[in-house]
Amino acid sequence: MIIGVGxxxxxxxxxxxxxxxxxxxxxxxxxxxxxxxxxxxxxxxDRSRQVRIDLSDPPVEAEPLALPADGEIxxxxxxxxxxxxxxxxxxxxxxESPGGAKLIVTELTITTADGAIISIVGPNRSVLxxxxxLDQLTKRGEDFGWQIDRDAIFAQVEAATRAGEPxxxxxxxxxxxxVQIAATADCNTSGYCxxxxxxxxxxx
Numbered sequence: 001m002i003i004g005v006g007x008x009x010x011x012x013x014x015x016x017x018x019x020x021x022x023x024x025x026x027x028x029x030x031x032x033x034x035x036x037x038x039x040x041x042x043x044x045x046d047r048s049r050q051v052r053i054d055l056s057d058p059p060v061e062a063e064p065l066a067l068p069a070d071g072e073i074x075x076x077x078x079x080x081x082x083x084x085x086x087x088x089x090x091x092x093x094x095x096e097s098p099g100g101a102k103l104i105v106t107e108l109t110i111t112t113a114d115g116a117i118i119s120i121v122g123p124n125r126s127v128l129x130x131x132x133x134l135d136q137l138t139k140r141g142e143d144f145g146w147q148i149d150r151d152a153i154f155a156q157v158e159a160a161t162r163a164g165e166p167x168x169x170x171x172x173x174x175x176x177x178x179v180q181i182a183a184t185a186d187c188n189t190s191g192y193c194x195x196x197x198x199x200x201x202x203x204x
Contacts, residue, residue: 024048030065037066037073037110045075049087051108055179056094058201059116069115076107089122091199095178101143103181103197120199130157130191137171137183137195144181145174157187164189175202 028044030036035045035052045051054060062069078085089108092100105122112118128136134153141148153169160167166189172182180200187193 035065041066042075045087046078049078049085050090051075051087052090052092053110053117053120054092055117055199055201056092056099058204060201062112062115062117065117067110067112067117070113072109072111074107074109076105078107084125086125087122089120089197089199091120091179091181093175093178093202095202096176098143098177100177100179101181101199103199105197117201122197124195124197127192127194130185130187130193133185133193133195134169137185141171141174143177144172145176146172147174157191160187161189161191169193173198173200178202 024033024044025040027038027040028036029041029052032054033052034054035041035050037045067073076087078087084106086104086106087108089103089105090100091103094100103122104124106125108120108122110117110120134148134150137146138148138150148171156169157167167187169185169187170182171185173180174182180202182198182200183195184198185193185195
């Protein structure tokens with residue numbers, strides 16, 4: 001295990017990925033340091049592996065961020081040699097403390113309609129056992145404002161397991177942070193699940 005970690009670190013260092021992201025320059029971010037999706041902005045996202053979006057005052061207009069008025073843009077996935085890299089999706093909602101969230105995703109798709117952002121979707125890389133995933137989401141769901149009925153979830157999982165069928169678990173949405181965050185966990189018959197986050201501007 002130690003050897004594996006050392007090899008991974010060496011690959012990252014040689015590729016420059018482990019180095020701190022350079023300071024953003026003009027045209028790479030907005031005046032308030034949020035991500036912008038111009039050619040220069042996308043290059044900075046690719047280098048820093050951070051996407052920062054302020055959804056605290058919806059509707060969030062697409063044009064100032066160089067997003068299409070109607071459509072979608074997908075960022076990632078990205079790899080460096082044999083190492084697959086994640087992105088940090090940092091969202092400001094302007095709600096209760098901490099007022100936003102940082103989600104780790106392998107890629108993300110921003111969808112716009114009528115000139116505004118309507119959703120951001122991103123899968124998490126980790127494949128987790130059902131029980132571990134539920135424990136983690138129960139803890140984090142308190143920040144998001146999720147009301148999780150664990151008894152109902154266990155009943156759903158038990159029924160699917162007895163039938164030998166995969167199952168999907170839905171969490172949220174909750175808008176405690178001022179932005180709506182939801183998640184979907186797709187689980188196989190062995191009880192291993194993969195998570196996908198869905199972020200949408202809160203309804204004002």
